[in-house]
Amino acid sequence: MFDNLTQKLTQTFKNLRGQGRLSEDNIRDALREVRLALLEADVALPVVKDFINKVRESALGEEVVKSLSPGQVFIKIVNDELVKLMGEHNDRLDLSARPPAVILLAGLQGSGKTTTSAKLALWLKEKEKKRVMMVSTDVYRPAAMEQLAHLGKDIEVEVFPSRPDQQPVQIAKDALEAAQRGVFDVLIVDTAGRLHVDAAMMAEAQALTSAVQPVELLFVVDAMTGQDAVNTAKAFNDALPLTGVILTKADGDARGGAALSVRAITGKPIKFMGIGEKIRKGLEPFYPDRLASRILG
Numbered sequence: 001m002f003d004n005l006t007q008k009l010t011q012t013f014k015n016l017r018g019q020g021r022l023s024e025d026n027i028r029d030a031l032r033e034v035r036l037a038l039l040e041a042d043v044a045l046p047v048v049k050d051f052i053n054k055v056r057e058s059a060l061g062e063e064v065v066k067s068l069s070p071g072q073v074f075i076k077i078v079n080d081e082l083v084k085l086m087g088e089h090n091d092r093l094d095l096s097a098r099p100p101a102v103i104l105l106a107g108l109q110g111s112g113k114t115t116t117s118a119k120l121a122l123w124l125k126e127k128e129k130k131r132v133m134m135v136s137t138d139v140y141r142p143a144a145m146e147q148l149a150h151l152g153k154d155i156e157v158e159v160f161p162s163r164p165d166q167q168p169v170q171i172a173k174d175a176l177e178a179a180q181r182g183v184f185d186v187l188i189v190d191t192a193g194r195l196h197v198d199a200a201m202m203a204e205a206q207a208l209t210s211a212v213q214p215v216e217l218l219f220v221v222d223a224m225t226g227q228d229a230v231n232t233a234k235a236f237n238d239a240l241p242l243t244g245v246i247l248t249k250a251d252g253d254a255r256g257g258a259a260l261s262v263r264a265i266t267g268k269p270i271k272f273m274g275i276g277e278k279i280r281k282g283l284e285p286f287y288p289d290r291l292a293s294r295i296l297g
């Protein structure tokens with residue numbers, strides 16, 4: 001994901017490391033380059049501005065100019081701010097609700113909701129030893145319902161049967177009842193998306209949220225969509241009480257902007273990252289510190 005960004009930052013830092021002492025001019029030049037690199041990586045403009053201000057504040061303090069290895073100190077400041085920007089630590093799923101804990105996935109069509117439902121189900125089953133049920137409420141795309149049923153079979157996770165002629169809210173309520181009866185720990189509700197943000201989709205997601213009271217309402221977003229990812233995240237966050245974000249397709253050649261902006265724009269943590277089409281090994285908890293290290297090469 002961050003290849004270009006890493007390349008640009010590495011070059012900037014290399015120039016800095018070459019300097020025995022750093023002047024304010026050196027630091028300003030470096031900040032300008034970091035700013036450009038972030039913008040090119042599709043990080044949202046207000047996020048970049050804020051980030052650069054914070055780094056500037058720390059870097060222009062006595063610490064950097066006077067230190068014996070100013071380049072190193074500058075890099076550490078950038079690293080620490082990157083970690084903060086992405087949310088500091090890994091935010092785990094909150095499954096403490098009385099079972100079944102409901103996880104609802106919302107997002108645009110094609111963002112990876114259905115695939116992510118199955119990935120998450122498998123992760124909860126294998127890593128957390130949970131009994132998981134899944135259900136699709138996407139009555140507009142019978143293929144999506146079939147896809148989830150098929151994935152469930154593949155990973156041996158129960159899928160509550162649903163049909164296109166039913167109402168999404170009714171499906172979700174019935175699935176919740178079935179999950180209660182069957183003593184499942186978790187119910188994952190896959191919802192219908194649209195190609196673009198749209199009032200009907202939001203109204204339906206809101207109705208589903210009221211009906212099944214998810215403990216986790218996760219917004220699924222495609223990292224490849226760059227600046228659009230941030231705009232979409234904002235629209236979903238304004239309309240729904242999101243508890244977190246799953247960033248999909250982080251394995252692709254996305255420029256990384258979404259990973260760096262979404263937290264700051266929505267205030268919600270990225271909890272997982274999709275790293276491949278495969279259900280097995282295609283999902284990873286999101287660790288800001290590991291990603292910051294990766295970005296800095």
Ligand code: GDP
Nearest residue numbers: 109110111112113114115248249274275276277
């Ligand atoms: P939905 O419409 O939101 O339910 O999206 P789907 O789950 O059907 O996914 C759309 C496409 O994205 C499918 O071809 C998935 O295989 C692909 N996809 C989902 N997650 C990832 C990911 O993390 N990495 C990659 N490379 N592809 C993904």
